[in-house]
Amino acid sequence: MPRALTDERRDLVAAVADFCRRECGTKEQRDKLTENGREPHNQRLYEKMADLGWLGIAIPEEHGGAGLGMVDLCLFLEESSYGLAPISGFGTTIITAAAYEKFGTEEQKRAVLGGVVRGRVEAVSMSEPGAGSDVGALTCRADKVDGGYVINGQKTWCSNAHFADHVLLIARTSRDEGKHGGLTQFMVPADAEGLRISGIETMGGREVNDLYFTDCFLPDSAVVGVPGQGWAQLMAGLNLERMILAALMLGVARRAFDDTLAYVRQREQFGRPIGSFQALKHRIADMAVELECARLLLDDVAATIDANPGKVFAREASMAKLKCTELAKHFALEGMQMLGGYGYATEYGMESLLRSAVVSTVYGGTSEIQRDIIGKTYGL
Incomplete structure (x- = not known):
């Protein structure tokens, strides 16, 4: 289903997608940018994004940013993740910047928030x-x-x-x-x-x-x-941290789905594409439904957060983080299975998506912790 995005948001998504295709769209480009996968952050590429104004998307205007909200931030995160942009420093940077924005001194804000806009990492x-x-x-x-x-x-x-x-x-x-x-x-x-x-x-x-x-x-x-008061300050940032991780992993899940779909369409066995066999066709169908559910959940929670600034949505943000990270892991595993031996080959990239996805269910609060939080919001 197409997203109901404003013209500005459609333009943002299209611009990020085009940038990723040009700058890191091939495995050869990504290997060069990441030293064959050893360094998941490339500062030169990161600073190019800063020059385009994208890293300051959620930074207040008084510090040089665009002053936009959670919906716009999630769209950028999802699309750059889908495009496999090696900018691993951005997630922690934005999480950290939000703490300074809420609680920092003016001097701290100038140093950190202004630095984010220029392409610095926190x-x-x-x-x-x-x-x-x-x-x-x-x-x-x-x-x-x-x-x-x-x-x-x-x-x-x-x-x-x-x-x-x-x-x-x-x-x-x-x-x-x-x-x-x-x-x-x-x-x-x-x-x-x-x-x-x-x-x-x-x-x-x-x-x-x-x-x-x-x-x-x-x-x-x-x-x-x-x-x-560090604990209370940490709790004030939970919406953002969980939503950042959810958006990044929704991008990974989309990428795993699209790469798997492309493979089962063109790979032939027994005289026809393997995707035409019911065993795989039904798995693809289930994945498509789950991907749409995750996207709708993330979009809805992001819009709710934007409409209620300052309010903590512990249940909803945990749901988004749980759903998107577990989905990315599941999709990468499904991709590994359907690609067969090619799933293990670095040439096809599915094993890289799996490595990214597995750890996402651990950092930022494990899936077990997210379930515990959600259960507590129901009085359990």
Whole structure:
């Protein structure tokens, strides 16, 4: 079903699609941009998008952005993901920028939000070796000293910190307020003395990092928002984080569907295209229905968020994240099966989509956590 988009939004989608076809539309182009898949972010391509104004799509106009809403942001994310643009730094950048927009000082906003528009990358660090889904269990300490704080501890799974300008750190400043109290957000320069960034090798290339803080001093001006209110500030950004991940994975799901459909149409066995066999035809039909459901869900939640600024839609955003990430994983697995041996060949790209999709059901809150959140909204 065609989307009911304004002319401006149709033009945006078309422009992003055309850009991706020209700049990264072939495997040869993508291999060159990503060092054969090892580096999922290409800064040169990223800055080209910044020059076109796309990276500032959700940044307020006073900081050089377009000041648009969730619908427009999701359209850009979905289309750039569908086009396989290697700009992995954008998701964490926008999530982080929103925290500064809500809680940062004017100086912090100028540095971060203005940087986003120019093509700079930001990172956010919550997880620790002993605190993943249970963020309230984090132990990285920020001890108050004269003029600032001293940070000690380890963080892990921090996406894009190795090429970011800053890391938005969530650390514990107190244990007096209970598990979710006493958390504070800090703006940490990526080259801060006392911070060591160490890459974690994964099947998706170099994207995540361990962070080691050893007597890292941060001035009082590094605090983002109110000391001790980090948990509440994190909760205020849940809509955005989940919707970003949902939109990215809807793009992956679309790509997996279209690539699979193209293959089963042209691949012949037993004298006819394999897509004409009922076993595959029905699987394609089911995938088409599920893709349409996911798109309608994402579009509706994005429009609802735009119509109700400042309101947290925990149930709906979790539904969108759960549906789109699980769908991307399912579609990539279906594509692997229907492509047969070619599904495993890097030439066809389905294995790359699978690597992207599998991890999406873990980061940003696992699928199990999303289901738990949704269940709680029904009083369970």
